[in-house]
Amino acid sequence: MSENGAQEDRSAFEGRLDAAMKRTGEGFSAAGRPLVDGAVTRGRRRTVLRRSAVVTGSAMALAVIGLGGSFVTGGGGGGGGGSQGGGDGAAVGSQSTKVAGGDKGASESPNSAQEVTRVLEGLLPEGEVTRPKIPVTRGTGDKKELRAPFASVVYDDGHGKAAVSVGLSRQDPEAPPNEDDLSCPDKNLTPFEACSAKTLEDGSHLVLFQGWEYPDRRVETKRWYADLLTPEGYRITVSEWNAAAEKDAPVSRPTPPLSPEQLTALVRSEAWNPVAASLPAPVEQPLEQPIPQGQSGEEILAELTEQLPARLTVKDSGKQEGEYAYVVVDDGRGRSFVQINVQQGMSGVEGDLFGPDAEVLPDGTKVATRKDAGEKGGAGVKMWSADTMRPDGFRVVISAFNTGNQNEAASREDPALSIAELKKIATSGVWLR
Structure with a gap:
């Protein structure tokens, strides 16, 4: 070297x-635990707010x-x-x-x-x-x-x-x-x-x-x-x-x-x-900027589960303390990993996430949908996403994969939820309750 x-x-x-x-x-x-992938990760990386982040596997830094x-x-x-x-x-x-x-x-x-x-x-x-x-x-x-x-x-x-x-x-x-x-x-x-x-x-x-x-x-x-x-x-x-x-x-x-x-x-x-x-006593470190209080991971998981299509059976689920939750669902054709981030105060990254071709709903919500390859290395993994941001910077982004674990190879042809279904969940008024 x-x-x-x-x-x-x-x-x-x-x-x-x-x-x-x-x-x-x-x-x-x-833990550190995991950051969500794709659009979720890209949005979080660019935010100017100090966020509590969790890393995968290495997850740990x-x-x-x-x-x-x-x-x-x-x-x-x-x-x-x-x-x-x-x-x-x-x-x-x-x-x-x-x-x-x-x-x-x-x-x-x-x-x-x-x-x-x-x-x-x-x-x-x-x-x-x-x-x-x-x-x-x-x-x-x-x-x-x-x-x-x-x-x-x-x-x-x-x-x-x-x-x-x-x-x-x-x-x-x-x-x-x-x-x-x-x-x-x-x-x-x-x-x-x-x-x-x-x-x-x-x-x-x-x-x-x-x-x-x-x-x-x-x-x-x-x-x-x-x-x-x-x-x-x-x-x-x-x-x-x-x-x-x-x-x-x-x-x-x-x-x-x-x-x-x-x-x-x-x-x-x-x-x-x-x-x-010999270690000095810990000193509380003030945050550089206030963090908006968002929904807990438990609330997000409950609301995500509530909106899933009836044909899907939840096989597993998980959450972080705040902003993030996931489910593993099966429609009879194999498991599919579905994750969601619910974030406040994201106006600062709006220009990075939503281009001029983004759909704009009557209430001013911007919507971007994508079909990408998975980002964690699993062979043949597809990631379908719907990313939304309301005029006040409130962001909901949801992704579905054609595997039950992003780190493993694809186990089905396509994700269990269509782009239209992902968009419906992301734009739902349930997140504003």
């Missing part, structure tokens, strides 16, 4: 990390941030490269204790990039540990601004190189948790091989995830992580891949090196105590 290319990759990475860490401090309003979890503790950390434990089956750490004070023996600041990397390296089982050519370590000791500790290394246990990352953060323990952060992602939106979410004996939350870097599996890069959140608000996430980098690196082994048990032991290690204890 050229020096300019490496610098661009580093800048892009740091941008994603900064955005992810900011969301972390604000309470993890994302970085696996370092992950879903909900907790900070318990276990074995101690060493220095230098991979150390404790045996080969593939070696567990990392064992005991569980409370978050403790600083490490007086460490030469670096507890939350410096060097110290976070040292702890991560010391907790890995025996093997070769190297640091990426482009540094991806970050601590909160930076003079320019406080940043949540993060580090990444390349680990090889003799069966192939693998990227391993860790990120720590702190959030207000008194603030109500985002339930999405404490649970596994919706499998219709973020496919995975296995996932579990549980509450530990001390009240901490742990999520163990085994999935892919790309939900559509356009490459077979796997991403596994353990994510913990303590009652005190400390959060630690360890992520690993079966490649030497999160993205743009060839698969080097069948699976990531650490088992779910090893990931759990690693995030519970007491070696993280000094880093966690």
Whole structure:
């Protein structure tokens, strides 16, 4: 890779990390879960309002941030490269204790990039540990601004190189948790091989995830992580891949090196105590602009279901906290994924979404319909959409697909709803109730 290319990759990475860490401090309003596709995504990307966004699969901006979890503790950390434990089956750490004070023996600041990397390296089982050519370590000791500790290394246990990352953060323990952060992602939106979410004996939350870097599996890069959140608000996430980098690196082994048990032991290690204890108290970040209060995901889902043609049977459904919901329907000819976004204050992107050929209804509502290819990589997937915006900037956009999961291949010839039916739902007065 050229020096300019490496610098661009580093800048892009740091941008994603900064955005992810900011969301972390604000309470993890994302999983993160999925942004809707096509016209929905394009509209949201262009809006000038600060919106609570959820990302698919990666959904998460970085696996370092992950879903909900907790900070318990276990074995101690060493220095230098991979150390404790045996080969593939070696567990990392064992005991569980409370978050403790600083490490007086460490030469670096507890939350410096060097110290976070040292702890991560010391907790890995025996093997070769190297640091990426482009540094991806970050601590909160930076003079320019406080940043949540993060580090990444390349680990090889003799069966192939693998990227391993860790990120720590702190959030207000008194603030109500985002339930999405404490649970596994919706499998219709973020496919995975296995996932579990549980509450530990001390009240901490742990999520163990085994999935892919790309939900559509356009490459077979796997991403596994353990994510913990303590009652005190400390959060630690360890992520690993079966490649030497999160993205743009060839698969080097069948699976990531650490088992779910090893990931759990690693995030519970007491070696993280000094880093966690040194994190500054979370500061509430004011929104740059007020966010219009819209309908909840539950309301949107109920209203969408109410308007579906009688011939359709709902096989599955899901929602986000606000603005978005989906259903998987079947008319006897195969499953079809249908998603909808209901957004307020979208006048700023009207010119991007509706051209001069857009239909204008008597009440001033603009309507644009499209038939596109699916955007998530499933073979032969079609996406039919109806996008509407009322004069006050109130937007309803609905899309239907000829598959029950956008990440998978088409399972029927066309979507289960016609363009006319999608338009009828999007322009319905039910959304104005």
